Amino acid sequence: MRTCRRALTVLALTLPLTAMGAVPVVDDNSGSAGSSYPPSGYGTAGAYAGGGATAQPSAQGQLFMQLQQMQDEISRLRGIVEVQQNDIQQMKQEALDRYKDLDSRIGAGGAPAAPAANNSASDGGVNAGGASAASAGAAAAQASQTSTEPGDPAKEKLYYDAAFDLIKAKDFDKASQAFAAFLRKYPNSQYAGNAQYWLGEVNLAKGDLQGAGQAFAKVSQLYPKHAKVPDSLYKLADVERRLGHTDKVKGILQQVVAQYPGTSAAQLAQRDLQRL
Template identity: 85%
Template sequence: MRTCRRALTVLALALPLSALGAAPVVDNNSGSGSSSYPPAGYGTSGAYAGGGVTAPASAQGQLFMQLQQMQDEIARLRGVVEVQQNDIQRMKQEALERYQELDKRIASGASGAAAPATNNSQPAGGAIDAGGTPSAPAAQQAPAAGTEPPDPAKEKLYYEAAFDLIKAKDFDKASQAFTAFLRKYPNSSYAGNAQYWLGEVNLAKGDLQGAGQAFAKVSQQYPKHAKVPDSLYKLADVERRLGHTDKVKGILQQVVAQYPGTSAAQLAQRDLQRL
């Protein structure tokens, strides 16, 4: 019996030693990737271990950065929208001012076209009333090629019809009517006025290029016309709206120097002080 117990004891002591002998030996100097410490995947969850995927903490950081970028982009877009809204509001205000100014000019010129027709493009031409209609006769020029011969009655009706389109605020048709009138009757007593009102109509439409060309032609083609100071002042306003600030000062100075005492000169002097 004692012999059996001794044999069991020896066997029990020998088992752990055999187990240890079977355990693999790790050589830290082998250079193998599998022998690194800590082992691959240590300290990571099963969903991220060994898969090359960013750990949860890094994913949260990326999400935070994306959110920050989105907030920055939203702030930038808000700034763009605010600028556009300000531009729209400014254009609406400018359009309203143009309409209001045009209404005043129409009101002052509504009774204009009843006077006898004269050639206001001539230096000896008569004065122009508030509506831009000549009030004293002058000699007519010979019609140019492609134009109709002078017909004061027809010219008067044509001019009044175009002016009525302005009062009706049908600016597209008014622009077409004045353009056609000037093509048919370039030497008419109403031509200088038609040229000026063509500029006003184009300005009311927002056609700055067309308005500038029309206003410039008043002084170029009808240099003695009473509308020249007003047309030059309006031309300066158009150049300002187009951003041609280098031209504005010269035009305003021309109005003040050449047409003193006119309302256009007073407005030009005021604008020069603001520049």
């Protein structure tokens, strides 16, 4: 009996201990049973710092980046505007220079600078663009065939003066039309050389560089002995410069200096050659 009682007593004492050993350990601070340790999110900042994950930019960061991009775009646009303003200013200055130059030439008078005999082509005449005197004579002969009226100096002068008055009135479109019509009617007139030259001036004042260059070139081609040839060649060099044909400018200026020494055009050409 004593042995049975001792066995029961030992069994009663060992059962609670066995039951306690089977109960799992629960971390009360984790908020739920079975959660991992360390808690979720632990060390996240350290992972960002160490490159373990890519941090998304905050709203403030995104706003800063957008502002920076806008500032860069504004700076680029300002640069474009400044370039355009400089180009416009240069164009205005060139137009003003053309008008001043035209005014000074108008003030010098529009009367013919050479008699009718000097309008015809002759041996030894110069030609812009490398045309020979013979080709200039052929061009003049071809132009004479377009004349629709016989020569009448009084009528020609009235027609020419009317066209020149349009220049004084700054009506360059009508002046261009008037001089072109005059040259079609009276290509052999004593006023034709002057009319051809002023047609170039009018087209230049209009900003028609192609038309101006063609008109100036024809002065030396059709009227190689005319007194306006040096001026027309110098103005042709100016047109070629404006068109960006720098390879032609130097040759024309050298032609003026070599073949027309002592003229105002030669002096201006020499100055321009020194600047090239």
